[in-house]
Amino acid sequence: LDLNCLTIKELEKHAAVMMDKQTRDYYNEGADSGSTLLENIEAYAKYRIRPRVLRDISQIDTSASIFGFRNSFPLGVAPTAMQCLAHQDGEIATARACKEMRVIMGLSSFATSTLEAVAEASGDIPNVLQLYLFEERDHSRKLIARAKKAGYKAVFLTVDTPMLGRRNLEIRNQFKLPRHLKIANFDEDTNSDASATVMDGTGSSSEPQGGKKSEATSSTRRQSSAGYHDGERRHPPSGPITFHTHAANPTLSWERDIAWLKKEAAPMEVWVKGIATAEDALLAVHHSVDGIVVSNHGGRQLNGALATLDALPEVVAAVGGKIPVHVDGGVRHGTDIFKALALGADFVWIGRPVLWGLAYKGQQGVELCLKLLADEFRLCMGLAGTIKVEDINKDYLVKMDRSGFISRL
Ligand code: HOC
Missing domain, CATH: 3.20.20.70 (Aldolase class I)
Incomplete structure (x- = not known):
């Protein structure tokens, strides 16, 4: 505690x-x-709990299964x-x-x-x-x-x-990963802007991930930390130019x-x-x-x-x-x-x-x-009258609208 x-x-x-x-x-x-x-x-806050009582909640099991593992709570x-x-x-x-x-x-x-x-x-x-x-x-x-x-x-x-969402503080602060930190899981051939370096798993340094290789890499490198090579991508980011900008992939489809x-x-x-x-x-x-x-x-x-x-x-x-x-x-x-x-x-x-x-x-x-x-979840389960995660269902909730009108789900 x-x-x-x-x-x-x-x-x-x-x-x-x-x-x-x-x-x-x-x-x-x-x-x-x-x-x-x-x-x-x-x-x-729009939902309220409908607690049930007198249910012997002395044996509460908060665990929930995920990927075959018994997680301590859901x-x-x-x-x-x-x-x-x-x-x-x-x-x-x-x-x-x-x-x-x-x-x-x-x-x-x-x-x-x-x-x-x-x-x-x-x-x-x-x-x-x-x-x-x-x-x-x-x-x-x-x-x-x-x-x-x-x-x-x-x-x-x-x-x-x-596309990357517009985060105004990120833009204003010109967010960058400090030089002593590395994006750890990308290879040395991974291209990026020049605002921070990344390291691959074997310890060789490179620039951050994303973008394209070879020619694009060298042209990007010539830009300043705020430099994004015009026309390099179809959708120039609206935010600051950092490596995570490159993760935006407008081409993905189902x-x-x-x-x-x-x-x-x-x-x-x-x-x-x-x-x-x-x-x-x-x-x-x-x-x-x-x-x-x-x-x-x-x-x-x-x-x-x-x-x-x-x-x-x-x-x-x-x-x-x-x-x-x-x-x-x-x-x-x-x-x-x-x-x-x-x-x-x-x-x-x-x-x-x-x-x-x-x-x-x-x-x-x-x-x-x-x-x-x-602890809070366990307490909630007990006070609501549930002892198994699988038993939690919509009967335990009501929705309250802005005027205080309560509806069952
Ligand atoms: C378009 C790529 O999840 C965040 C992180 C990284 C986002 C990359 C977005 O800052 O929200």
Whole structure:
């Protein structure tokens, strides 16, 4: 127990003073006005729990199954980029905390630790790799092959980034990865802008990933850190010129790319992360993906998009139980996890709170974050009268509209 930090809100406050401005702004901001980021959080307050009583809740089991593993509660650590910005031990500290807390972790393509080192630190906890499919397919192909070799169970293809969302603080701060940090999982031939260097798994340095090789590489290199070679890409980014700008791939499509990825990634499962509508959920099922994460990238891509909790019911209804549906965005309380499950999610993921834990106290801070949420969730289950995660359903919720009108679901 950390008496200074009993809630995720307090964790956020403590973390804020541990991070430099560039890092804090990068992690915390949403796209444009940030309204979707805010609504992801506020959406949970529209629901109230209908607790049941006198049910002997003395034996509560909060665990939930994922990739054949018994996760300690139905929550995973979402992939977030560049965790060494928050703490020097970065993704390794997160992986160790997850191992300690028996919680699954997703690793970002833009991790500052190698995927092999993270797999090692995770021990027996299954690993998931978040993936961007670059126009230069070789970068993704190599990453997939390494993940497979390292025993990763699934890739989560991010599908909400055909272009980079507009993050104004990132632009104003001219966000760059500090020189002492490296994007760890890309090869030396990976092209990028000249704003930061990346290192491959073997220690050779290069520029950040994305973009195109050879001629394009040298022309890009001649640009300043803010330089983006005109005409090099069809969709010049609207934001600052950093390596992650290059991950935007406007060419991705259901027809061509999902089949390619499934073939390339097998036997790893292929999930799509960033689904927000029933139509796309149906397409995901049609294209035989293994699971869906309802996500709007933490409100960092399309501002004005529906809060993920509000998008969840239509996705759940469209999928009809054929594949698992997970959700991320806005989870700050154990009761939020309960509400998401009651609305049909099989599992939830959290991003920023873990980064705050990491910034606050490294591995210990991530453990604290997970412990707070696990304890709150357990308490919520007990007080709502449930002892098994599978029993949480819409009968435990009502929705309250702005005028206070309450409706059953
Ligand atoms: C278009 C590529 O997830 C973030 C990270 C990296 C985003 C890359 C987007 O900053 O939200």
